[in-house]
Amino acid sequence: MMRLAALAHARSGDKGDTSQISVIAHDPADYPFLAAHLTVERVAAHFGPMIEGPIRRYELPALGALNFVFERALAGGVTRALTLDAHGKCLSGVMLALELPDPQ
Template structure:
């Protein structure tokens, strides 16, 4: 099952750092997301572009996780020749991450 079945995402940037928020559609799924979306898992998912650490901030009251990816934007917005210098496409890339199927979501629920 893809992460996008359980959550939506937004990105932001500052220099060479990108932040990606993952927000559960259903607050009941937050604990599941927190269990399966670790800093290590996100760093591995972006291993080809993230050169620094990945820090996760848990925001259970709003059902969200925020990941700060250091060294993720090819030197920074004003120093990179990358097509997506601000890293806005990273949210879509993260939502493509496979997570274990969960009852009531994914193909079983007709999604």
């Protein structure tokens, strides 16, 4: 197994109670591997109960990127959440710790 950080970088943003994390291949040649293995199911298992709502994945092959959208992921959103990182800015780091199978 290897961590997602070996293949990709990520940035998280927020809109209300929705978190968004882009995952971008360092090398565009790794995009097909990411698209095949960084599935909504795998991401959902990695984040566990902290994501209360549905997760959507958007594919951006021209950029070598995937965009994940997490609903009800910010404990109410930046304006009212009790959490320390109410924006979810640290969540890109949590994403990059996800473990993937080694490429063949």
